[in-house]
Amino acid sequence: MKKLKLFSAMFFIISAQLFAQGFSDIVHVNPNYQPAKNLNGVMTLTQETIKEVVIIAMDPGSSFVLPDWFDPLFELHLPQYFSQSTHANFIYQPTVLKRDATHAYEMLTVPSQHSHGTNNMQYVLQTADATVNFALYDWNNDGIVELHFTSIGPGNWGVAYVGGWYSYEYITNDQGSNGLIKVRVNHESRGINRDNYYGVIVHEDGHFYFGFDDQEHEYLTTFNHWGLGSFDAMSHILGFYDDQRVFTQPSPYNPTYSAVKGWI
Numbered sequence: 678m679k680k681l682k683l684f685s686a687m688f689f690i691i692s693a694q695l696f697a698q699g700f701s702d703i704v705h706v707n708p709n710y711q712p713a714k715n716l717n718g719v720m721t722l723t724q725e726t727i728k729e730v731v732i733i734a735m736d737p738g739s740s741f742v743l744p745d746w747f748d749p750l751f752e753l754h755l756p757q758y759f760s761q762s763t764h765a766n767f768i769y770q771p772t773v774l775k776r777d778a779t780h781a782y783e784m785l786t787v788p789s790q791h792s793h794g795t796n797n798m799q800y801v802l803q804t805a806d807a808t809v810n811f812a813l814y815d816w817n818n819d820g821i822v823e824l825h826f827t828s829i830g831p832g833n834w835g836v837a838y839v840g841g842w843y844s845y846e847y848i849t850n851d852q853g854s855n856g857l858i859k860v861r862v863n864h865e866s867r868g869i870n871r872d873n874y875y876g877v878i879v880h881e882d883g884h885f886y887f888g889f890d891d892q893e894h895e896y897l898t899t900f901n902h903w904g905l906g907s908f909d910a911m912s913h914i915l916g917f918y919d920d921q922r923v924f925t926q927p928s929p930y931n932p933t934y935s936a937v938k939g940w941i
């Protein structure tokens with residue numbers, strides 16, 4: 678079951694071609710979603726503060742400078758999104774690791790879809806490890822730093838590893854209370870521009886932090902009507918644009934999921 682979930686999470690791809698067509702009329706649904714099953718579950722209020730460690734990577738051989746929207750996205754907009762979407766029950770406090778104020782860590786190769794790849798993750802973490810003391814981010818003192826590995830570049834995809842799975846483990850040179858600190862990459866994201874990148878992150882975090890299943894992704898071409906399309910970040914990452922066609926933020930998580938979490 679866990680493998681299946683991982684597999685479906687990995688196939689979250691949206692092509693540039695689809696973006697050219699307008700968004701709100703693309704509705705495909707996930708036939709495996711069973712709302713009644715979820716609603717019969719025990720509703721427990723999920724309330725937590727997440728101190729997420731994020732490492733930002735860039736493609737090789739470019740002079741890529743982080744865009745103006747990057748810092749505000751992590752410092753302001755993502756915390757705001759999570760607070761609003763969860764009625765202030767999820768407090769998101771990211772620590773973003775980057776090469777310097779305006780540069781990401783450089784990768785060895787342009788990643789293929791679905792994951793950044795072991796070679797890139799190893800290289801980036803090695804580079805970071807030379808100057809970063811990862812022990813500072815082992816807040817629960819278990820010797821493991823959970824990490825969100827992310828990049829900006831061509832492609833829109835992400836992957837979330839749930840149930841203790843991770844895509845890569847790196848042993849740092851930093852001493853913790855029980856030996857060297859390990860870094861585990863347990864979710865990854867990549868986006869081509871702010872709007873898509875923002876959507877991918879809240880979608881994958883929906884899997885990772887809340888255990889939400891996919892509702893519908895482009896390319897899952899079934900035609901039942903359980904999904905919520907643009908009304909739900911687990912269905913369609915882009916949500917709505919205002920009447921000036923300006924994107925503000927992705928849609929929140931759907932009411933069924935929010936109710937299960939006790940947020941509404």
Ligand SMILES: [Zn+2]
Binds near residue numbers: 685686880884891
């Ligand atoms: Zn997904």
